[in-house]
Amino acid sequence: MMASSTPSSIEHTMLAASEQLQVPSNITKFKIGLCQLSVTSEKNQNLACARNSIKAAVECGARLVVLPEMWNCPYSNDYFAKFAEDFENEDASPTFSMLSEAACSHGITIVGGSVPESSDGQLYNTSCVFGPDGKLKAKHRKIHLFDIEIPGDITFKESDFFAAGDNPTIVDTDVGLIGIGICHDIRFPELAALYREKGARIICYPGAFNISTGELLWEVMQRARAADNQLFVATCSPSRDSSGSYAIWGHSTLVGPSSEIIATSGHEETVVVAEIDYSKIELQRKGLPLDKQKRADIYLS
Numbered sequence: 001m002m003a004s005s006t007p008s009s010i011e012h013t014m015l016a017a018s019e020q021l022q023v024p025s026n027i028t029k030f031k032i033g034l035c036q037l038s039v040t041s042e043k044n045q046n047l048a049c050a051r052n053s054i055k056a057a058v059e060c061g062a063r064l065v066v067l068p069e070m071w072n073c074p075y076s077n078d079y080f081a082k083f084a085e086d087f088e089n090e091d092a093s094p095t096f097s098m099l100s101e102a103a104c105s106h107g108i109t110i111v112g113g114s115v116p117e118s119s120d121g122q123l124y125n126t127s128c129v130f131g132p133d134g135k136l137k138a139k140h141r142k143i144h145l146f147d148i149e150i151p152g153d154i155t156f157k158e159s160d161f162f163a164a165g166d167n168p169t170i171v172d173t174d175v176g177l178i179g180i181g182i183c184h185d186i187r188f189p190e191l192a193a194l195y196r197e198k199g200a201r202i203i204c205y206p207g208a209f210n211i212s213t214g215e216l217l218w219e220v221m222q223r224a225r226a227a228d229n230q231l232f233v234a235t236c237s238p239s240r241d242s243s244g245s246y247a248i249w250g251h252s253t254l255v256g257p258s259s260e261i262i263a264t265s266g267h268e269e270t271v272v273v274a275e276i277d278y279s280k281i282e283l284q285r286k287g288l289p290l291d292k293q294k295r296a297d298i299y300l301s
Ligand SMILES: NC(=O)CC(=O)C(=O)O
Pocket: 069, 145, 146, 182, 183, 184, 185, 207, 208, 209, 210, 213, 214
């Protein structure tokens, strides 16, 4: 269906290799909302637009809402430092406050896309996850920074501005275990495989693929991560702004565990709302038991 705290409350952003999280058994079906937002150079306008879009998703029944990569700030080196906020000082962070308030007043889980975070003199491309009580549950700092140089096509160097995160993020929410990656993180199958191994049933990737890479790779990457791991993959992008310096592909999408596209969009501003049914995962894994067929004994030798 489509319709046009404190740092101590972070539950876990890093997993020890032996740690196995438990999947809550009580939730099997719910709706997810992907807010494909139009991003401007006015932060307050971006916050207001995101707040309205979250409300629209909730009105369509969403219990989990995902925002795009860099939704409070244009995806441009000219803006990252100016728009950065320090989440440790949450009262001085309008983005943190808005997401916390929205999650609490609607009683939903929000994967808050990503925004520039300033911390200890560094900038990070960071996604915050909030629970229905409005508390911060996890914080994912983009691990794989988008450095690309394709002559005559696209050059972008995130590492000139951002430091990379060092931790995978899997978060236990009221809609089950969610793995988090940001955009370029989707290209690394090892991260998705780790999330699957730890019990994630859905991986959320806020992203802002460029039109150069997006047409060929955006859908392929999502479907590959879903097929490899037999779980749901949700992506959420900003909408395309033809006046911006970085042309965004859009196409926020929900993919199911057999790699099927459940819902998607074009490049315009919209909210995608679709159903996640976890029983599809069990069905797919039973019919095609990749986990049992896996030959881990030979891959690493
Ligand atoms: N924002 C990104 O990481 C962009 C990306 O990965 C792309 O291909 O475009």
